[in-house]
Amino acid sequence: MMAMQKPHPSNAGPLTGLKVIELGQLIAGPFAAKTLADFGAEVIKIEAPGSGDPLRKWRLLKDGTSVWWQVQSRNKRSVALDLKAPEAQDIVRQLATEADVLIENFRPGAMEGWGLGPDALQALNPSLIMLRISGYGQTGPYRDRPGFGVVAEAMGGLRHLTGEPGHVPVRVGVSIGDTLASLHGIIGILMALQHRHVSISTQAPKGCGQVIDVALFEAVFNCMESLLPEYSAFGAVRGPAGSALPGIAPSNAYVCADGGYAIIAGNGDSIFKRLMHSIGRDDLGQDVGLADNAGRVARVQELDAAIGQWASTLDVDAVLAVLDAAAVPAGKIYTVADIAADPHYAARGMLQTMVMDDGTPLIVPGIIPKLSLTPGGQHRNAPTLGQDTDAVMREIGLTTAQMEALRQRGVIA
Numbered sequence: 290m291m292a293m294q295k296p297h298p299s300n301a302g303p304l305t306g307l308k309v310i311e312l313g314q315l316i317a318g319p320f321a322a323k324t325l326a327d328f329g330a331e332v333i334k335i336e337a338p339g340s341g342d343p344l345r346k347w348r349l350l351k352d353g354t355s356v357w358w359q360v361q362s363r364n365k366r367s368v369a370l371d372l373k374a375p376e377a378q379d380i381v382r383q384l385a386t387e388a389d390v391l392i393e394n395f396r397p398g399a400m401e402g403w404g405l406g407p408d409a410l411q412a413l414n415p416s417l418i419m420l421r422i423s424g425y426g427q428t429g430p431y432r433d434r435p436g437f438g439v440v441a442e443a444m445g446g447l448r449h450l451t452g453e454p455g456h457v458p459v460r461v462g463v464s465i466g467d468t469l470a471s472l473h474g475i476i477g478i479l480m481a482l483q484h485r486h487v488s489i490s491t492q493a494p495k496g497c498g499q500v501i502d503v504a505l506f507e508a509v510f511n512c513m514e515s516l517l518p519e520y521s522a523f524g525a526v527r528g529p530a531g532s533a534l535p536g537i538a539p540s541n542a543y544v545c546a547d548g549g550y551a552i553i554a555g556n557g558d559s560i561f562k563r564l565m566h567s568i569g570r571d572d573l574g575q576d577v578g579l580a581d582n583a584g585r586v587a588r589v590q591e592l593d594a595a596i597g598q599w600a601s602t603l604d605v606d607a608v609l610a611v612l613d614a615a616a617v618p619a620g621k622i623y624t625v626a627d628i629a630a631d632p633h634y635a636a637r638g639m640l641q642t643m644v645m646d647d648g649t650p651l652i653v654p655g656i657i658p659k660l661s662l663t664p665g666g667q668h669r670n671a672p673t674l675g676q677d678t679d680a681v682m683r684e685i686g687l688t689t690a691q692m693e694a695l696r697q698r699g700v701i702a
Contacts, residue, residue, distance in 0.1 A: 302329025303663035307482075310384050310391045311335065311365070312372070312405075314342040316438065316467035317422045317505065318394030319361055321474045325390070326364035327656045327665040333384065333681055334362065334672070338369040338702035341674040352647065359645065360653050362671035368682075369675030369702035376700045378403050383685050385410045385417060390478055394422040397432045407500045416495035418481045420474045426504035436505055438466030445509025446516055453531045470508040477501035537582060538589040539564070542622065543597045549605035553596060554618040556582065567615040568599035646670055675702045 307330040311322040319334070319342065326332040336342050342362075347355050370377040382405065385391055391410065393400055400406045400421075407419050421427055424436010442448050442465060443458075452459040478501065485496030519525045527535060532542035532552075539561070540554045555564035558581060565574030573595060578584045585592060600608050605621050612619040621627070629652065634640050639655035656665040678701050682692050695701045 301668065302327070302665050303660065305329035307331065307390065308388045309333070310381070310388045312381070312400075313392065313394035313422070315344050315347075315394075316361075316464050317470045317474075318392045318420075319344065320468055320471035321420060321422070321478070322365065322392050323361055323363065324471070324475050325478070327667070328660075328663070329665070330390075332365040333677070334365045334367050335370050335372070335381065336367055336674055338371055338675065338699060341367070341369070345674070351645075351649070356651060359643065359651060359671045363643075363653075363667050364669050365672060366677035366681065367672035367675055368678045370678075371700055372403055372405075374698070374700045376695060376698075378405060380682075380685070380701075381405055382410065382413060384681075386413045388414065388417060389482075390418045390420065392420045392422075392474070396435060397421075397423050397425075397427050411498055415493060415498060416485055417498040418478060418485065418501065419498070420478055420501045420503065422470050422474055422503045422505070424505050426507065427500075427502045438464045438468075438470075438505055441466040441470070441505030441509050444506040446513045447509050450527060450529055452529045454529050456529075458529065466505050466509050469512060470503050470505045473508045473511065474501060474503045477503065533589075533593075536586060538585040539592040539596055541593055541596070543593075543600040543608075545600050545605045545608055546602055547604040550622050551600055551605050551608045551612075552620050552622065553600070553608075553612065555596070556585070558582075560617055561585065563615045564596070564612070564617045567611050567617060568596060570595050570599075641667070643667060643670065646673075678702065 304325055307325065309322055309325055309330045309332045311319060311332055311334040313319065314336075322330075322332045322334065334342070342358075344361055345354055345358050348357055349355065370380060372378065372381070381403075385405075401409075410419065411417050423432070424441055425431035425434055439448075439460060442461065445466065447461070447465070448458045450458075451461060481499050481501060485498060488497040489495065516527055519527065532550075534540035534554075534556070537556045540556045542550045542552050545551055553564070555561045561579065562574040565571060573579055573592065579588065579592075603611070609619055609621060623631070628634055629640065637655070638659075639657075640652055641655045642650050642652050645651050653667075656667070679692060682695075682701065687695075692701065
């Protein structure tokens with residue numbers, strides 16, 4: 290077998306050389322740009338002078354800045370531009386002329402209002418790829434509605450499935466709608482880059498760019514598994530099922546003697562038999578009526594009761610030890626404290642310590658996916674507001690006098 294090559298120490302990632310302009314704020318657009326930056330893309334983040342991206346002030350702050358910001362904006366450069374000013378719009382057009390990708394998550398029509406829509410920018414740079422993330426997409430009757438991730442999660446079908454039956458549907462706990470839209474956007478960018486590569490011709494020496502239209506609700510809906518075909522075929526409207534896995538049994542969260550919960554998934558035919566043996570219920574494991582999933586689903590309450598009774602006599606760790614020895618998939622419900630202390634997280638490089646600009650260490654999530662030859666990495670801390678404005682302005686040819694004039698008028702900062 291051929292030995293795996295080791296990445297070259299100087300490798301900056303597979304997207305090295307890719308130039309990305311990030312317009313927008315908070316989560317959906319910036320998360321997509323962050324992922325590209327983690328793998329070597331040069332990302333120039335455009336922020337409003339004075340305030341910057343609101344994420345700078347979201348959740349817990351250290352020295353006035355969100356620690357979330359240190360993850361969401363690592364490896365990026367910050368340029369403070371007032372996009373309402375015609376001079377700032379000219380600067381964006383100049384940046385877009387040399388860029389590979391532009392990412393924006395404004396409400397549809399905002400970019401066009403600034404003269405920065407696809408028609409205008411791709412006329413200057415036909416190879417430009419534009420990712421546009423919005424609540425409802427660039428077309429359709431809802432396109433002009435304001436849309437946040439929580440609304441998209443509701444419209445996409447996810448919120449209806451969360452929580453306990455008969456109770457108010459609950460939020461997942463993180464901005465999953467925004468993140469799903471970002472990930473779909475990244476997939477779109479990578480496919481568009483491949484198409485651009487194969488479309489190179491004498492008429493298109495750099496290949497053809499295109500527009501990627503991602504709606505938050507569609508990204509959520511795309512992950513709803515069998516929801517729609519079940520409704521189409523059977524008129525079935527799936528509802529919330531708490532911690533259980535509807536239609537697949539047994540799979541649930543079971544309270545243990547110490548008050549913790551064990552997630553136990555015994556829903557494979559052979560796994561089910563091993564699980565029943567482990568809890569001392571071979572009578573159920575050998576029951577021909579429970580030999581397949583359909584039979585187990587019909588008697589799911591009986592099975593949950595049996596597993597729950599056994600789990601209630603042991604602490605979580607003891608439950609997991611028994612099931613691990615029997616090769617039954619099971620796990621505890623982790624808090625972030627559990628994550629931070631877990632040796633597997635550490636061994637996989639998912640607990641990375643960065644040093645903030647003030648010298649303070651901060652543990653942040655590691656970088657995924659893990660590429661064997663061209664892994665991603667952090668090579669730059671999240672920028673202060675406008676930290677790179679002057680450098681980027683010089684790169685596009687502005688003089689010190691021109692920058693000072695723009696700064697005096699509040700166009701740049």
